[in-house]
Amino acid sequence: MELDDAYANGAYIDDAAAYPPRWASAASGFRAALGARAEIALPYGPAARQVLDLFHPETPPMGTAIFVHGGYWLKFDRSSWSHLARGLLARGWAVAMPSYDLCPAVPIATITRQIAQAVQYVARHSTGPLSIAGHSAGGHLSARMLDRALIPAEVAARFRTILPISPLSDLRPLRRTSMNADFRMTMADATAESPILMQNRHDARVAIWVGADERPAFLDQARWLAEAWDIPHVIAPGRHHFDVIDLLQDADSDLVDMLTAP
Template identity: 60%
Template sequence: MTDLDDAYANAPNIPGGTQYPGRWTVAAEAFRARQAGRAELGLPYGKSARQALDLFHPEGTARGLCVFVHGGYWLRFDCSFWSHLAAGPLARGWAVAMPSYDLCPEVHIADITRQIAQAVTMAADRVAGPVALAGHSAGGHLVARMAVPGVLPSDVAARLSHVAPISPVSDLRPLLRTSMNEQFRLDKAAAEAESPVLMRPLPVPVSVRVGGDELPAFLDQARWLSEAWGAPLEIARGKHHFDVIEALGDPASAMVVRLTG
């Protein structure tokens, strides 16, 4: 164990933390079952099996596209765990895309950034209108990277209406001092090249959200991005790293209202 392993270990520091993936799976499966006829599952956007996304359509013509990128330290999970979080934007008339992606150590984090750019581009080709991005934890890092010039094609970047990193890993340099880096295979240059806090964003509305009960390291990561980008920071009182995303499933939540205008 390295000196920062515990600082970035969420599950052991959340009561019942190991039970959350099972809960997510049950809720996501039930949600997909209710979307019969309005869901396109497993749409490929790249060459590998994990380069695929689920696309949920609202009733009637979509007002825009919301993309949610999952977390898991670029090491675990896929889009099937999070389907229920599409409920909020869907109820407000937005289509929702949820991509999976290849995981470390089979690929590098920079490769995953490129894959998410492909996923956003493919989904944007299928749904007209504005494009809003939300991502959690490692997914928060990935959607922040989409808000940097040159990552998305210019025509897709021009459609971005809001980017919402939730509990993001915005500075990858501390991860160099975690045992996870055996799988990330980052050196200092690679960590800097993938750290949104060191980049200038596109002129797109950005809001950062983090749980008030999160680990200090994640409170810091969210604050660093907020300060670096001049973006508002919402600290959700009483929320930890695993339940801070639940607001996405509520069409009346401030986060969903912000995302979908």
């Protein structure tokens, strides 16, 4: 369809097919190394995929970060990303990583509500500040957590940083891709789920992060959200859509600084 190429990431990344197995292998090894500090498949809702992994630092946590994975709401689960908790754990933060149902089994709006359930589960089972990062479709979902209709005020009051990474912030263009056969979005659906159009938002520190070498459509999506919400917008040099999240493994990276800063 008209915008299929605009939103095709792998076609423009060298050796793209090698990334998913590499992620899965790194994540599995990381979980194994954590041992008892990794709590696996904690249920946060009734659906089979409504489970999350919770990783604990070596000392009592200074806060809890939630990472929401991407995959165009069509692919992946929590098990491919565990290694991305490394930097936050080294800074003394716990990290939760939820799975969620996928399209076409459920619409995007249902996925959004599931992540809201996951955030509230983490809030009930933790103390201290909460930060939320999400990548790509997960960037959309992390931004949606500022919707006052989804997250209670007492939970949002604990938000430290919301950090959408390479987010999909305006879903209306995606109706002009072949993926909409699975999304089944009407214009009303896309409008309701687009962060750039959210008006009734909780107050929180928010920043956008995107790779300089990403597809123009993703650079646009990041800029649109930064402009709509008047928030900081970081364009990371030399980073594309698949490696822009790698800095979450580095405790000294700007990404980890943003999520843990007072």
